[in-house]
Amino acid sequence: MVAIQWGPLAARTLFFASTHPHRHAVNDNSTYPQVDNSTYAQKAQDAAMALQEWYDLPSGLWNTTGWWNGANCLTVMGDLALADPAVDEALRIKEIFQTTFYNAQRTSATADKLLGANGKFIAMYKYERIEEEYETIGDELAGKRRSQGFPKFLNNFFDDEGWWGLALVRGWDATGDLFMLTAAQTIYDDMVVNGLDPTCGGGIWWSKDRKYKNAIANELYIALGASLANRESPRKDWYISQTVEAWNWFKQSGLINDKGLINDGLKRTDQGCVNNKMPTWSYNQGVILGGLVELSKATGDQSYLAEAVTIANAALKALQDENGIIREIDRCEPHCGDDGSQFKGVFVRNLAYLHNVAPHDNFRDAILKNADTIWAHNRNSKNQLGISWAGPPEAGKGPTAATHSSAMDVLVGALTAIKK
Numbered sequence: 001m002v003a004i005q006w007g008p009l010a011a012r013t014l015f016f017a018s019t020h021p022h023r024h025a026v027n028d029n030s031t032y033p034q035v036d037n038s039t040y041a042q043k044a045q046d047a048a049m050a051l052q053e054w055y056d057l058p059s060g061l062w063n064t065t066g067w068w069n070g071a072n073c074l075t076v077m078g079d080l081a082l083a084d085p086a087v088d089e090a091l092r093i094k095e096i097f098q099t100t101f102y103n104a105q106r107t108s109a110t111a112d113k114l115l116g117a118n119g120k121f122i123a124m125y126k127y128e129r130i131e132e133e134y135e136t137i138g139d140e141l142a143g144k145r146r147s148q149g150f151p152k153f154l155n156n157f158f159d160d161e162g163w164w165g166l167a168l169v170r171g172w173d174a175t176g177d178l179f180m181l182t183a184a185q186t187i188y189d190d191m192v193v194n195g196l197d198p199t200c201g202g203g204i205w206w207s208k209d210r211k212y213k214n215a216i217a218n219e220l221y222i223a224l225g226a227s228l229a230n231r232e233s234p235r236k237d238w239y240i241s242q243t244v245e246a247w248n249w250f251k252q253s254g255l256i257n258d259k260g261l262i263n264d265g266l267k268r269t270d271q272g273c274v275n276n277k278m279p280t281w282s283y284n285q286g287v288i289l290g291g292l293v294e295l296s297k298a299t300g301d302q303s304y305l306a307e308a309v310t311i312a313n314a315a316l317k318a319l320q321d322e323n324g325i326i327r328e329i330d331r332c333e334p335h336c337g338d339d340g341s342q343f344k345g346v347f348v349r350n351l352a353y354l355h356n357v358a359p360h361d362n363f364r365d366a367i368l369k370n371a372d373t374i375w376a377h378n379r380n381s382k383n384q385l386g387i388s389w390a391g392p393p394e395a396g397k398g399p400t401a402a403t404h405s406s407a408m409d410v411l412v413g414a415l416t417a418i419k420k
Contacts, residue, residue: 040415043375044080045087047408050383051077054401055096060103062401067150069342071163073405074100076412078170079349083415088174097171101180105151152186157207158195161187162220166290169227181231188224192242195221200266200273202249213273214265215255215284222246223291229298240298247295247304250288260314261285280329281340285315286347289354296357305358312351316366319347324369325390334387334396341387341396345406352413359420371414374407 051073054062061070077096081088088094153164165187171180195204199213204221206212222243229239254275255262262285264278292308295301319326326344328336336343348367355363370389377391385407386393393399 040371040411040418041084041087043371044084044408044411044415045090046383047385047404047411048077048080048087048091048093050385051401051404051408052091052096053382053384054404057099058103060100062405064400065342065402065405066338067155068160068163069402069405070100070104071160071167072342072346072409073401074167075163075170076345076349076405076409078167078174079409079412080415081174082170083412094175097175097180098177101168101171101177101183105153105183153183154187154190156209158191158204158217159206159214159220161191162217162224165191165224166220166227169224169231172231184224185228185232188221188228188239191221191224200253200268203246203253206265212265215250215262216264216281216287218246218250218255219262219284219287219291222250223287223294226291226294226298230294236298240295243291243295244299247292251307256311259318260310261318262288262311280318281343282315282319282326282328283343283346285311285319286343286350288350290350293350293353293357305354308354309358309360312354312360312363315347316351316362319344320366321390323390324366325373326366326370327389336387338402341400341402342406344389345409348413349409352409352416355413355417355420364417364420367410367413367417371410374410378407 051062054064056063061067062073065073074097077091077093080091081093153168154161165184168180168184168187171177172184191204194208195217196202197205197210199205199210203213203218206214206217225239225243225246229236229243232239250256253266254273255266257263257275257277257280259280261280263275263280264284265276266273267276289308289312292304296304296308316326318329321327326348327333328340328344332340348370351363352367355367373391374385374389378386378389378393380386380393380399384393384399385404386395386399387397387403387406388395389407389410396403
């Protein structure tokens with residue numbers, strides 16, 4: 001996404017650190033046979049404090065990045081709170097959730113997005129508050145699609161809605177605030193009512209303009225539906241039915257290519273919908289992992305985990321370089337577009353979710369290797385983390401809330417991975 005320019009009302013929250021050593025023994029067959037949990041806890045806490053230097057209290061969002069990225073910033077904070085309650089207390093993460101929940105959806109906004117021929121998205125958001133107006137500055141657009149507002153975290157794009165739905169589910173997990181769970185349910189209902197149709201045999205559209213069916217919107221739909229099935233008893237069976245149907249459609253839609261990787265979307269032809277062969281972005285390989293973890297939990301069917309493991313292994317083969325560092329597909333860093341700066345962290349976050357329930361040494365080693373490399377080579381003097389995990393942090397446009405929260409996903413993933 002593009003940077004948000006917030007003006008004179010910007011405010012930052014400051015938090016104070018505390019340390020708390022505790023250790024866990026792990027599988028001796030791993031490259032990391034014994035790791036000190038407190039090391040990753042402290043790094044994740046330091047990274048969280050650095051992320052909050054970009055936090056804007058009046059909006060509940062993060063400077064230097066966009067709307068959907070804000071949902072991912074919030075999600076990684078929630079994952080950290082759940083991984084280590086002591087860090088949650090030290091950083092007052094529950095208060096961050098409350099602030100964002102109540103302030104962000106009060107911001108009247110519009111969203112413009114364009115899918116380029118190279119598979120990169122160009123996006124621009126415009127925000128309005130009662131007394132002042134702040135506007136994003138982005139790349140020149142060849143065309144626009146516009147929609148009003150984000151009250152209830154709803155807008156014209158189902159991927160945006162899905163990111164916020166998952167963030168609010170994590171907010172429910174971290175805070176127990178029923179309003180957050182209810183908001184996530186409202187988002188899911190909007191995806192069902194306004195996104196689903198039989199074009200291409202099923203699935204939801206990328207936007208309410210109904211011109212493109214892509215992988216990420218459908219993965220988020222699957223992940224959110226399965227997550228709600230595990231948290232809302234009255235409609236559990238309905239969520240499961242919807243999600244199983246969505247996954248079965250996804251598998252046969254053509255989105256998964258012959259290498260086991262998920263391309264960006266579908267192209268409509270006279271013969272039907274086919275894989276558009278656009279990039280197999282890392283986040284397309286990631287969100288589905290978390291969705292299948294939740295679906296397995298909701299149904300008790302372990303075959304969903306086996307399918308997730310297959311996708312994860314194919315993704316690691318494609319994304320890891322000769323040193324085991326995860327790089328965006330096509331090695332586009334640091335020029336993967338503003339959206340692309342968030343992608344890799346989404347993949348590792350969901351890989352960690354999978355590893356927590358289906359442990360594999362190669363998953364664990366990938367998470368820890370990248371966490372260690374990020375901290376050693378991709379961190380500046382302010383503990384800010386850049387887009388290239390092998391470093392330097394100044395690569396591309398330098399650290400932003402998007403590049404930082406993406407890399408922070410790896411640190412939080414490491415904190416949970418060493419327990420398995």
